[in-house]
Amino acid sequence: MKNIILPIVIILIVVVFSFSLVFFLKPKNQTLTDLSHEIHLLGQQLEDLQARVISLEKMTEEIIEENRTLSDIPLTGDIDGDNKADIIVWRPTNGVWYILKSSTGYNHSQSLRIQWGSGALNDQPLIGDVDGDGIDDLIIWRPKNGVWYILLSSTNYNYSQALTKQWGTGHLKK
Ligand SMILES: [Ca+2]
Ligand SMILES: [Ca+2]
Numbered sequence: 110m111k112n113i114i115l116p117i118v119i120i121l122i123v124v125v126f127s128f129s130l131v132f133f134l135k136p137k138n139q140t141l142t143d144l145s146h147e148i149h150l151l152g153q154q155l156e157d158l159q160a161r162v163i164s165l166e167k168m169t170e171e172i173i174e175e176n177r178t179l180s181d182i183p184l185t186g187d188i189d190g191d192n193k194a195d196i197i198v199w200r201p202t203n204g205v206w207y208i209l210k211s212s213t214g215y216n217h218s219q220s221l222r223i224q225w226g227s228g229a230l231n232d233q234p235l236i237g238d239v240d241g242d243g244i245d246d247l248i249i250w251r252p253k254n255g256v257w258y259i260l261l262s263s264t265n266y267n268y269s270q271a272l273t274k275q276w277g278t279g280h281l282k283k
Contacts, residue, residue, distance in 0.1 A: 179201045179202050179228055180201075181198040181199065181200050181201075181207075182198065182199045182200075182201065182234055183196075183197070183198050184197040184198070184199060184234060184235075184236050185197060185236070186236035186237075186245035187211075187243075187244060187245050188208050188210060188221065188244065188245055188262070189210040189211060189212040189213075189244075190243060190244040190262075191211055191212045192243075193211035193212075194211060195208055195209060195210050195211050195215075196208070196209040196215060197209070197236065199226065199234035200228070201227075201228020201229075201232070202228055203224065203228075204224050204225060204226040204227045204228060204232070205222055205223070205224045205225075206221075206222065206223045206224075206225060206234070206247055207220055207221075207222055208220060208221040208222070208223070223247060223260070223266055225247050225249060225258070225260050225266075226249035226251075226258065230251055230253055231251070231252050231253065231279070232249045232250065232251050232252075232258075233249065233250045233251075233252065234247075234248070234249060235248040235249075235250060236248065238262070239259050239261065239272065240261045240262065240263040240272075242262055242263045244262035244263075245262065246259050246260060246261050246262050246266075247259070247260040247266060248260075250277070251279075252278070252279020252280070253279060253280075254275065255275055255276060255277040255278040255279060256273055256274070256275045256276075257272075257273065257274045257275075257276055258271060258272075258273055259271060259272040259273070259274070
């Protein structure tokens with residue numbers, strides 16, 4: 110009888126130990142599953158972050174490119190009529206012509222500012238004497254409609270007397 114009891118006791122101990130082991134290990138298995146799930150989520154978040162970094166890099170490149178196209182455009186022309194070139198920049202962001210006149214010795218405090226044209230409309234600034242008075246006129250060419258907008262020196266650059274002429278197009282297709 111003793112020979113039978115001992116194996117039964119051993120079997121019982123093994124069974125109880127196994128159940129205990131399963132019982133105590135179960136939460137650990139769940140924790141491992143949770144951890145695995147969290148690692149998976151972290152991996153997805155990392156991929157999202159990488160995608161955002163790539164998106165931000167692209168946006169930065171676009172902003173740099175935009176700023177490049179919005180930088181001042183340098184020109185020269187005789188606005189004060191002394192037959193000497195004046196130093197001019199046209200700023201696409203506000204469409205203002207900043208003119209340092211030769212007759213003032215290019216004095217910053219006596220610079221001339223005239224608003225004409227728009228960078229948002231991709232206007233192209235040019236200088237030329239259209240009215241033939243020997244003083245350069247402020248010219249804008251708008252690719253969108255191919256119109257030349259000319260602010261004439263003979264009218265003292267009066268907006269209401271500006272000359273407009275359609276010639277050319279910025280939308281030629283091959
Ligand atoms: Ca001049
Ligand atoms: Ca002129």
